[in-house]
Amino acid sequence: MTLNKWHYQLLALPELPAEILEEFSTLPVDQYNEGKFRYRRFSQYKIRYSEGDGWQPELLPHRPFCQSTEFNGVTGGLLREFEPLQIDPTLVIRAGADEVPLDHGVEWQVDVHQWRVISNDDTRGVSVPEGPHQDGHTYSLIAVVDRHNIGGGETQLMPMDSDEPFLGVKLQPGQAVVIDDQKMRHYATDIVAPRGEEGHRDLFLLAYxxxxxxxxxxxxxxSVLAGA
Incomplete structure (x- = not known):
């Protein structure tokens, strides 16, 4: 398959093993969000295509995560230290790479973010602190692994010049969307748990x-720090 005329594609994730699903509950808190609503790990990979074996990920030495202020007005221009993934994200990496599909003739670099966003009476479940935005990557994959006891969390895609979404979808566990990140902005609404209870939304965000x-x-x- 490939992206549609609006430069995105919905897809079903392959079935993920139990150890991946269970590991979301162990994620450390993201120290860069004031409300302590997000838990996160982060790793980076190089991938190359092999005939017969498909995309082969190589885990890169761990480094901080950083974005320019052009793409993130909240935490852009910072070197953010996150703990690395404890699981193997190969199934998710391949799902996005095959859907686009990526050019087999070149190597690609992939950022893999593993998130849990929580909501309860004391914590606002902010999905996207920076609001509608683009990240400036070639392609991005937003993959939902679990939704528990929440409303909200609608993934929205919108043009560069408007906040009016042309797609709004509450991705269910096992569903994902791949986008051409250079042709649109994206957002997700906050999640809300019932009063007196707690809920969460687990997801992977990949950038190619x-x-x-x-x-x-x-x-x-x-280069990011020089431009901050």
Whole structure:
């Protein structure tokens, strides 16, 4: 398959093993959100295509995560330290890479974020603190692994020049969307648990860039800090 004329595609994830599903409950808190509503791990990979074996991920040495202020007005321009993934995200990486499909003739760099967003009486379940935005990657994958005891959490895609979504969908567990991140902005509404209870939304967010345009390494980090 490939992206549709609106530059996105909905897809079903492959069945994920229990150890991946269970690991979301162990995620450390994201220290860069004031409300302590998000828990997070982060790792980066290089992938190359092998005939007969498909996309083969190589885990890169762990580094901080950083974005330019052009794409993130809340925490852009910072080197953010996150603990690395404890699980193997190969199934999710391949799902997005095959759906686009990525060019087999080049190597790609992939950011993999593993998130849990929570909501309770004391915690507002903010899905996207920076509001509608783009991240400037070549392609992005938003994959929902679990929704528990919540409303909200609608994934929205919108044009570059408007906040009016052309797609609004509450992705269910096992559902994902791949987007051409350079042609649109995206957002997700806050999640809300019933009064007196707690709920959560578990997801992976993956970003794909060709290796020459990678968002990885000291040179990239210095360019981000210089522009902050």
């Amino acid at each position: 860039n060709t290796w020459p345009e990678r968002r990885y390494g000291e040179e990239y980090e210095q």
